[in-house]
Amino acid sequence: MxxxxxxxxxxxxxxxxxxxxxxxxxxxxxxxxxxxxxxxxxxxxxxxxxxxxxxxxxxxxxxxxxxxxxxxxxxxxxxxxxxxxxxxxxxxxxxxxxxxxxxxxxxxxxxxxxxxxxxxxxxxxxxxxxxxxxxxxxxxxxxxxxxxxxxxxxxxxxxxxxxxxxxxxxxxxxxxxxxxxxFKTKVTDTQKTTGKIILNDAEIIVSGGRGMKGPENWGAIEELASVLGAGTACSRPVSDEGWRSHDEHVGQTGKIVAPNLYFAIGISGAVQHVAGVSGSKCIVAVNTDKDATVFEVADYGIVGDARQVLPSLIEAFKEFKAEH
Amino acid sequence: MKILVCLSNVPDTTTKVRFKDNNTSFDANGVQWIINPWDELALTRALELKEGSNGVITNVSVITVGEAFAEPTIRKALAIGADNAYRVNSIPKDAFFTAFQIAEIAKKESFDIIFAGIESSDYNGSMVGSMISEFLNISSVSSVSAVNIENNEIKVTREIPGGKEFLNVTAPLVAVVQKGIAINPRIPSMRGIMTARTKPLTVSEAVACDSLTEFVNYELPQPKGKCKMISADNVKELVQLLHNEAKVL
The missing domain is CATH 3.40.50.620 (HUPs)
Structure with a gap:
């Protein structure tokens, strides 16, 4: 037994x-x-x-x-x-x-x-x-x-x-x-994404949505992620638009994640997205719309334009990291 | 070559989930039923493969285990382009039972590729596809994000943590597919809807099989506490809250 x-x-x-x-x-x-x-x-x-x-x-x-x-x-x-x-x-x-x-x-x-x-x-x-x-x-x-x-x-x-x-x-x-x-399957080649944190293993995830307005603004998401040692993710419209690759898509039909801390930046919080992140211990949302549904599932919220809030977030977390 | 696509009939993914009878069953009142999203992508890919195969793939069939009310879902799959359909007339009691029923049909028809979605959006089992492969004693590849056929060889891409693997697989196989297998699901054309009515739909009764699990009851998640709002000018406060209150930093 x-x-x-x-x-x-x-x-x-x-x-x-x-x-x-x-x-x-x-x-x-x-x-x-x-x-x-x-x-x-x-x-x-x-x-x-x-x-x-x-x-x-x-x-x-x-x-x-x-x-x-x-x-x-x-x-x-x-x-x-x-x-x-x-x-x-x-x-x-x-x-x-x-x-x-x-x-x-x-x-x-x-x-x-x-x-x-x-x-x-x-x-x-x-x-x-x-x-x-x-x-x-x-x-x-x-x-x-x-x-x-x-x-x-x-x-x-x-x-x-x-x-x-x-x-x-x-x-x-x-x-x-x-x-x-x-043995009926044969692996002919393997492709590894190097230097990136695997989403399923990530303790912290920084995720961007349509509120980021375009792929050219993703530098700030990546910088915040690197300050926090976090993985980067995105919402479905972002991967559908081709702003980010499909393997970053988190949500019902993408990856289901459950990190300790999840940042939803410029994500409205569609039910399909929430389904993929609801297992997270703590959710922080940044959105211009104070009535966005993402605030119903978030623990902490900031109303504001993601592109303006991100630089101050990066600054504040950098300071915190320097002290701890 | 013949392809079988397994379909699950699920509540529309925007459904507000409710339960009835003292939380022992799903409240289907007013619910729209759809083809499970991953199964719909699998069907789309199966049809693309058939069209690109120069006649090598002769047939794309679909199957579901469900009572008559699942039939609109089956008809939709035929309208999208499947050649024929099977319905096993029974409540899908559990994954073991469901996979057994599909395997019983597959044994008679000898399909080369069986597609199943990675999970159904209602019970999130991730079981039926791989169970079918074990009942049929054939190989299975899970987390499949691409399938191609080149010179009669089946080439499969499998997602692994932090990357991808490219595999050659000998038929027959079960491919358990996820996002990426097709970009957008196909929508039925008017002509498709017309021809679907006359395409063969074979209904059979379930073969005796025990179910091993039963759903006793359901619960909804505890409602979240109110979201604490922080001023955009004071993000330092957020950092402190994450550190001292939420203790996630």
């Missing part, structure tokens, strides 16, 4: 979202009176693996194979399901990120295990098993009951507090069978 966590690594390193998963899983494991086990796929150092104990893993199974060089959904889901069977997992937890969304559904079918995605809280009860998830793109939550013996959850990012300790995890090599025939 156990709670199994897919501990994803990025170039051999673990990130905050993995630690959130483990802390979350550990709390469920306590309720079930069992242990928390991680499954890692790829080359990760033993130190890095045993450090996962700091965040709640009792044991980490480590699988690596030279044939694995990119995310092959068939292979990854097969390895995790073999691990789940081996450790008698009652609950399997993945991140609700791109990888989790790609693998968890395959795992659900393999193990005939009910899957709840975009989970935002600990289960309200484990018998019956009931847990809260996001629904209607941030406009509501749903409580979902899982009826199968094994339960799979994907946890929304930034929705669980990390608990840290001095504990270390036992690291074990894991043997799983994977077939050459399961």
């Amino acid at each position: 156990s709670v199994l966590v897919y501990t994803e690594n990025w170039d051999g390193k673990f990130k905050k979202s993995t630690f959130e998963l483990l802390s979350y899983a550990n709390e469920i494991a306590k309720k079930l009176n069992t242990e928390t086990i991680g499954i890692s796929i790829g080359n990760v150092s033993t130190d890095e693996l045993s450090n996962l104990g700091n965040y709640g893993a009792n044991k980490v199974l480590s699988f690596s194979d030279s044939r694995i060089s990119s995310l092959e959904n068939t292979v990854f889901s097969s390895i995790i399901s073999q691990a789940a069977i081996k450790v008698g997992a009652q609950v399997i937890i993945l991140s609700n990120n791109l990888t989790g969304k790609a693998i968890a559904p395959r795992l659900s079918v393999k193990l005939k295990a009910g899957l709840v995605s975009a989970v935002v809280a600990l289960p309200s009860s484990v018998e019956p098993f009931e847990v809260k998830k996001k629904a209607f793109t941030g406009s509501a939550f749903a409580n979902v009951k899982v009826n199968s013996a094994i339960k799979i959850l994907t946890l929304s990012q930034n929705s669980y507090q990390i608990n840290q300790s001095e504990d270390v995890a036992i690291v074990e090599n894991f043997e799983a069978t994977i077939n050459n025939a399961d």
Whole structure:
């Protein structure tokens, strides 16, 4: 019996979202009176693996194979399901990120295990098993009951507090069978945006909308972002107009983000945009229109022309950064 | 080559979400139903691929699991340009059930590419597409922002954190698509609307399958406190509030 966590690594390193998963899983494991086990796929150092104990893993199974060089959904889901069977997992937890969304559904079918995605809280009860998830793109939550013996959850990012300790995890090599025939996709090229903060990882995001009036004014957004160590984003009209690239579009049909601090600069606050940012801990809005809907969801607001407010914001944050 | 596009019938994305029966079900009163936005983009891309394929792609089909009230959505997809449609006549109980029903139809028709949207805008599951691939035991690629066919090879672009990967994939596959797969969804033409009426729509009953999850009830987010307004001449105050009050700096 156990709670199994897919501990994803990025170039051999673990990130905050993995630690959130483990802390979350550990709390469920306590309720079930069992242990928390991680499954890692790829080359990760033993130190890095045993450090996962700091965040709640009792044991980490480590699988690596030279044939694995990119995310092959068939292979990854097969390895995790073999691990789940081996450790008698009652609950399997993945991140609700791109990888989790790609693998968890395959795992659900393999193990005939009910899957709840975009989970935002600990289960309200484990018998019956009931847990809260996001629904209607941030406009509501749903409580979902899982009826199968094994339960799979994907946890929304930034929705669980990390608990840290001095504990270390036992690291074990894991043997799983994977077939050459399961490798059906081949990565021919990779394109990385360098020097930019990845939006899904960003603690602070500075986002510009139509109120910025044109791409030539984006220098100020970028400067504010660089002062704060923030990522840059934009609203849908901005990416549709081609002022900024599509991968900066935040909102219902773009990226869903949940940073600690979100700046909506010259964004009116259409329901589709709000749906993509409502998970943010704190929202600051700057808009010329005092009645703009963005002020209904913001925590702090400034009425004014974004292009005039930005320089004083940059100045004030620079001063703050110099002092702290 | 044959393409299948999975469609979900969802409330219009501007719908004010409300619940009824003690918050145990979605209040569909007065709600406009649409094709899930990502599915609509997938359909658009499937049609573009067919038109650019010199006859290699012979057929673009659409499928939905839903009761008769989902039919306007299916007809719209036919009006946009799909060749034929399937409807499994059942409430889509959960993702596992829905994916199983689609896989049952796909097994008989052997599609080369199955498109599914990354999620539906109502239950935000991100599940059905990849579940279908597992039921069919075929490969799947998720977070797909481009699909091209060159010399009978399927080329797929996948979004990864901070970048993109370009993949060659052997058919059959399930492509779970997101923003970027097509720029704007196609709008039905008058001729499309006329011909949609006579295009084949096959209705079948669901095959027995357990659902593994059930939605017990819903809640709306806690209303936000009032937004604190700060004068544009005094942004230092904002910095202090973010630091001392919100504690996010």
